[in-house]
Amino acid sequence: MAKTLLTTLGTGDYTETTYFFGEQRADKTCYVAKALCQLFEIDRIILLLTEEARAKHWGRLQESLPPQVEKVAKAIPEGKTEAETWEIFDVLVDGIEPNSRLLFDITHAFRSIPLLVLLGAALLRKAKNVEIQGLYYGLYRPGQAETPIIDLTPAIRLLDWLTASDKFISTGSAVELGQLLDTVQRDFYRQQRPGKGDPRPTRLQSFGQAIRDISRSLELVRPVSLQEDLRKLQRHSTQELAEEVGQFAKPFGLLLQSIQNSYSQLALPAEKAADPQAQVQKHFQLLRWYVEKRFTTQALLLAREWVVSALCLCEGIQNYLEREARQGIEHQLGSLIPREEQLLGDLPATGSLIQHQEQLQSLPPIAAHVPDVQQLAKLWSRLSEYRNDVAHVQMKPKSLRSEVLESFVLQDLLPKLEALFPELTRTEGELEGDPSNSR
Known part of the structure; x- marks a missing residue:
């Protein structure tokens, strides 16, 4: 499946700069979309732009992009009314094929578009099974020769925490929260190689498994097994876990005590x-x-x-x-x-x-x-x-x-x-x- 970049352009006069992400640097350009195509090997680009922005930038941007990149421009209104806001949202969502691999760029987005992109990304993941590979922002500052590209992808995961938290509060099920803790620990070791003495998550996965076991026992009405699961939860509920949550799974920290209180009331002394x-x-x-x-x-x-x-x-x-x-x-x-x-x-x-x-x-x-x-x-x-x-x-x-x-x-x-x-x-x-x- 092609890797797609969804980006926007306004009507500003963009200045040339060298965008970089980590240790990688792109060629000097005034368009962050070109840099992202180079840094992340993009196959297809979808550009959301008003008629005025299209007249000013679309032609120049096309010329600057590699010829092998498929280029699609989609007209959007300015978003001055609620109806126009929903029209932008529809264009954003409808333009993405199911099962796509997608990156979002909100560097030149204006008005409510960054919020719409974030919500649209959350919807696309569930409704169209889209794999969100990144949400990025080019942090340009006048007078600087180089511009960092900031990874905002964790903001999308924050929506996952929100959904999982709402499910726990309304139903008592912590299955999704447990899966998120498991993912946090796995992703840390997959993406990083901590040095000797560096902090690392070691308890999130086991605690996540413990609350998933409790949720399954609750869902399937296993009151005998539930007591064994609750004892495991108590063994995992340590100060070290709280510190680890605060460092590597901060959104979960808001619920840690609530989960422990909610489930501990069901436990036998x-x-x-x-x-x-x-x-x-x-x-x-x-x-x-x-x-x-x-x-x-x-x-x-x-x-x-x-x-x-x-x-x-x-x-x-x-x-x-x-x-x-x-x-x-x-x-x-x-x-x-x-x-x-x-x-x-x-x-x-x-x-x-x-x-x-x-x-x-x-x-x-x-x-x-x-x-x-x-x-x-x-x-x-x-x-x-x-x-x-x-x-x-x-x-x-x-x-x-x-x-x-x-x-x-x-x-x-x-x-x-x-x-x-x-x-x-x-x-x-x-x-x-x-x-x-x-x-």
């Missing part, structure tokens, strides 16, 4: 890592986290299993992951559903007190652990129905509307669980502040 009750309480905190992030599917999946885990503990079953134990609890819960409309106040008018007492006596053992067995039956019925509805992805004649599922998760789920299992749904802080828990 080391002294309680083997405590089944603490584990189940922490799983409820994870459920609360899903609800806050509006992760309806994950919340439904976890909530259904959490009820089983909670009742296992209530029954004195410490190994709440054991299959037979869970199946026994599920069988008891299932036995509640057919009688849901008859229990505790919902008896038919013809029902007698004796019938009521017989039904209470026939309840399964788990009924003794909740303040309202009817509510437990109703909740289990809905959780089973909603979880199955999500799992079958509408591959059946009738299915629930998305609004019904979301409304249940966001409004009803947590309050109902808190009412049924008050001891297992309180946070560590709430439990510590409860006088009834003092010993």
